[in-house]
Amino acid sequence: MHRVLLALGVGIEILGSASLKLSEGFTKIGYACLTLVCFGVAFFIMSLVVRTMPLGVAYSVWAGGGIAGVTLMGAVFIGQSLDGYAYIGIGLILAGTVVLNALSSAASG
Numbered sequence: 001m002h003r004v005l006l007a008l009g010v011g012i013e014i015l016g017s018a019s020l021k022l023s024e025g026f027t028k029i030g031y032a033c034l035t036l037v038c039f040g041v042a043f044f045i046m047s048l049v050v051r052t053m054p055l056g057v058a059y060s061v062w063a064g065g066g067i068a069g070v071t072l073m074g075a076v077f078i079g080q081s082l083d084g085y086a087y088i089g090i091g092l093i094l095a096g097t098v099v100l101n102a103l104s105s106a107a108s109g
Contacts, residue, residue: 002052009045010065012038017070021078057106064097 016038023031049058068090074080100106 013042014069
């Protein structure tokens with residue numbers, strides 16, 4: 001269950017990051033409010049996740065998923081360009097997260 005919550009939290013955090021960009025420095029009130037709500041909900045979810053998952057593991061998934069998700073969303077929806085090195089970096093972030101969760105004993109507790 002904590003993995004589902006973590007994925008949900010990362011998704012909400014990515015939405016919050018996108019709305020932060022769209023708020024144009026908090027000058028667009030609707031997007032500014034969405035940013036605050038998303039980050040508040042995401043952090044609340046993270047607080048639930050770390051009750052049952054080691055903090056380092058949860059945070060690495062949170063940060064890695066957030067970086068990869070926001071970067072890809074920026075490319076797809078906001079028109080930011082990515083070069084080959086950006087895709088390599090995203091791949092390395094995701095690979096590190098998989099190694100930590102699948103192979104490391106830190107993930108078990």
